[in-house]
Amino acid sequence: MTPHPPEPDRMPGQRRVKRPSVRLSPLLYGGQTGVLFGIDLLVMIALTSITPVFLAPANLLAVGVAMAGNVLASIGSSLVLLTGGFDLSIGSTYGLSGIVVSRALLLGIPVVPSILLGLLCGLSVGAVNGLIITKLRVNPFITTLGTMTIVRGFDYILTRGYSITGLPNSFTRLIYLKILGLPPSVFVMILAAIVADLLMQWWRPARQLYYIGGSAAYARLIGIKVDRITVAAYMISGLTAAIGGFLFTMRTGAGSQSAGIGLEMLALIAPFLGGVGFGGQGTIRAAFVGATLLGLIFNGIQLLDIPLVFQDVITGTFLIGAALIGVTRVRRIAQMHARGRR
Amino acid sequence: MSQEQRRSNRYVGGKVRKGVALFTGRRDLQLLFLIVISIFVVTCFTPFFFTFVNLQTLGLAVAFNGIVVIGMTFLMIAGGIDISVGTNYGLSAIVVGLLISSGFPIVPGIFIGLAVGAAVGLSNAFLVNSFGLSPFLATLGMMSVCRGLLWLVCSGHSIIGLPPQFVALGQQKLLSIQLPVYIMLALVLVSGQLLRRTAYFRQLYYIGVSRQTAESCGIPAARVAGAAYVLTGVLAALAGILDGARVGAIYVMTGTGMEFQVITAAVIGGTTLSGGRGTILGSVLGVVLMAILSNVLNLFGVSNYWQSVFVGAILIAVVAFDSLVTPKEARQ
Numbered sequence: 001m002t003p004h005p006p007e008p009d010r011m012p013g014q015r016r017v018k019r020p021s022v023r024l025s026p027l028l029y030g031g032q033t034g035v036l037f038g039i040d041l042l043v044m045i046a047l048t049s050i051t052p053v054f055l056a057p058a059n060l061l062a063v064g065v066a067m068a069g070n071v072l073a074s075i076g077s078s079l080v081l082l083t084g085g086f087d088l089s090i091g092s093t094y095g096l097s098g099i100v101v102s103r104a105l106l107l108g109i110p111v112v113p114s115i116l117l118g119l120l121c122g123l124s125v126g127a128v129n130g131l132i133i134t135k136l137r138v139n140p141f142i143t144t145l146g147t148m149t150i151v152r153g154f155d156y157i158l159t160r161g162y163s164i165t166g167l168p169n170s171f172t173r174l175i176y177l178k179i180l181g182l183p184p185s186v187f188v189m190i191l192a193a194i195v196a197d198l199l200m201q202w203w204r205p206a207r208q209l210y211y212i213g214g215s216a217a218y219a220r221l222i223g224i225k226v227d228r229i230t231v232a233a234y235m236i237s238g239l240t241a242a243i244g245g246f247l248f249t250m251r252t253g254a255g256s257q258s259a260g261i262g263l264e265m266l267a268l269i270a271p272f273l274g275g276v277g278f279g280g281q282g283t284i285r286a287a288f289v290g291a292t293l294l295g296l297i298f299n300g301i302q303l304l305d306i307p308l309v310f311q312d313v314i315t316g317t318f319l320i321g322a323a324l325i326g327v328t329r330v331r332r333i334a335q336m337h338a339r340g341r342r
Numbered sequence: 343m344s345q346e347q348r349r350s351n352r353y354v355g356g357k358v359r360k361g362v363a364l365f366t367g368r369r370d371l372q373l374l375f376l377i378v379i380s381i382f383v384v385t386c387f388t389p390f391f392f393t394f395v396n397l398q399t400l401g402l403a404v405a406f407n408g409i410v411v412i413g414m415t416f417l418m419i420a421g422g423i424d425i426s427v428g429t430n431y432g433l434s435a436i437v438v439g440l441l442i443s444s445g446f447p448i449v450p451g452i453f454i455g456l457a458v459g460a461a462v463g464l465s466n467a468f469l470v471n472s473f474g475l476s477p478f479l480a481t482l483g484m485m486s487v488c489r490g491l492l493w494l495v496c497s498g499h500s501i502i503g504l505p506p507q508f509v510a511l512g513q514q515k516l517l518s519i520q521l522p523v524y525i526m527l528a529l530v531l532v533s534g535q536l537l538r539r540t541a542y543f544r545q546l547y548y549i550g551v552s553r554q555t556a557e558s559c560g561i562p563a564a565r566v567a568g569a570a571y572v573l574t575g576v577l578a579a580l581a582g583i584l585d586g587a588r589v590g591a592i593y594v595m596t597g598t599g600m601e602f603q604v605i606t607a608a609v610i611g612g613t614t615l616s617g618g619r620g621t622i623l624g625s626v627l628g629v630v631l632m633a634i635l636s637n638v639l640n641l642f643g644v645s646n647y648w649q650s651v652f653v654g655a656i657l658i659a660v661v662a663f664d665s666l667v668t669p670k671e672a673r674q
Binding site (some may be wrong): 312 | 348479
């Protein structure tokens with residue numbers, strides 16, 4: 001088995017196109033992950049020079065723990081973005097999984113089956129999304145907007161508007177578990193990112209997502225089971241959100257009805273920053289690096305004592321900025337192809 | 343049966359068929375029918391629905407979303423969307439509230455609020471038209487930015503103690519119906535006529551069907567669609583200010599989640615996300631239907647939490663129904 005190229009910048013058989021000289025070229029063609037990683041490093045250096053607290057192991061772990069949910073959600077979101085859809089129900093599913101796990105634990109169900117139940121909820125929300133989008137042909141935006149509201153409604157119904165507390169010790173003490181010296185959420189986050197990234201490079205069904213993103217119609221013509229893969233992408237998106245959700249509940253020791261509000265947006269921004277999703281491009285790595293940038297900035301906001309309200313402004317500006325870079329990039333690549341064809 | 347009779351039979355059949363065709367094609371008529379039936383059914387089940395006070399409540403519930411849905415319909419017809427209406431609604435109201443409660447004159451204060459709405463709309467238009475961002479992403483970003491600005495401006499406090507002249511704007515009754523209801527009705531009538539009869543606004547339909555074709559026909563697509571964004575912003579601001587006046591205080595969370603209700607109502611009313619289709623009447627009837635639904639669920643004591651489940655399910659069901667009924671050729 002030979003590795004497929006990680007980013008199909010050109011189609012097989014197409015001759016290499018001479019890149020026009022543009023100053024921003026690394027940002028605009030392919031090298032976005034590297035540049036973003038450089039920005040991450042710059043932010044880290046800046047934070048370290050402003051406050052030495054940043055480099056303290058406890059703070060670095062806190063950054064990791066805080067961004068775990070976002071990284072997990074971004075992985076699922078990236079897959080969905082590659083199919084040309086959106087998943088806005090990520091935040092509600094994140095909340096639902098934590099709540100279902102808490103309810104199950106309080107009913108006396110052992111820890112592992114409870115967690116599996118939570119993950120099953122995530123998978124089923126994703127399956128519903130995927131089936132409505134592929135079989136009923138409803139626009140992904142409307143579908144996931146609808147399921148977002150429905151699932152958030154269930155979040156409130158299951159909690160009756162209060163956080164579920166008093167979870168058994170056997171569950172909450174799992175956060176003290178150290179795997180390779182890392183807290184469980186950081187470990188799961190890194191593991192999931194590595195596994196997803198490798199699969200997206202090597203595993204045929206995962207690679208087919210790129211073809212679907214390029215053109216669903218052509219993907220269907222060359223025999224890719226577009227509907228099945230799309231449903232799977234939504235299911236994985238639900239699953240990763242659910243994993244993040246139960247980790248959050250484990251950490252806070254409560255099933256909160258408002259957990260994950262706004263997460264769907266962060267899970268869009270991180271992949272966009274990494275350039276995922278425009279015309280079937282991007283890697284999980286890129287999404288991870290994007291999520292890291294968000295995590296660093298949120299950490300910086302806390303360390304520097306900037307009012308928390310700026311977080312919203314920064315998030316929004318980042319979303320717009322990331323989308324701008326993405327749009328410019330797609331436009332340049334299209335120009336490049338057009339020039340190459342001539 | 344003589345030939346004459348057969349012909350007249352066919353004629354009657356044709357008329358019926360024509361009537362059915364008219365009905366299936368007209369979402370606003372279907373909704374009107376649905377609304378009348380649901381009012382009738384609900385009145386049979388509970389005596390509290392068809393009372394004057396409840397209808398008043400219903401009118402007010404429709405008024406604010408009704409004003410916002412007008413702008414959203416203009417925009418969706420042109421193939422755009424605005425996720426930032428909810429925060430825009432809150433932000434403008436907060437700005438007006440802050441100005442007025444600190445002694446600024448009322449009328450200029452309101453105009454500043456409307457200007458804030460217009461500015462948000464203009465930035466949306468700028469992001470979408472000049473940079474080619476997807477309307478969904480650009481306005482989602484703007485939503486977040488405005489939500490942050492809102493918290494910054496009011497530093498997290500709701501605004502109370504508004505002057506009575508301002509509060510009167512929302513609470514004054516004419517023939518025992520509150521002012522915002524009249525404002526909404528007037529806006530619906532005017533904008534409905536504008537959309538149907540003026541060449542300028544009819545361009546929105548062409549832009550929605552195909553922007554490229556519209557542009558090559560000489561329609562200044564960027565400018566017309568931009569105008570729709572600004573209009574949406576101004577209307578959202580107006581509704582927010584009226585809502586603040588009606589409540590007599592402006593809450594920080596005002597308008598959260600409104601974008602969802604408004605888009606749902608417009609979609610139920612036959613306005614499509616892909617653009618090129620929709621009427622003001624349909625969208626407003628969509629708002630009415632959703633208001634009746636939520637009112638009835640309240641009357642029957644159904645928890646608020648279940649309401650969001652119903653609304654989400656109805657949204658998906660309507661769009662799924664549309665896509666199943668529309669023949670494949672028409673869709674492409």
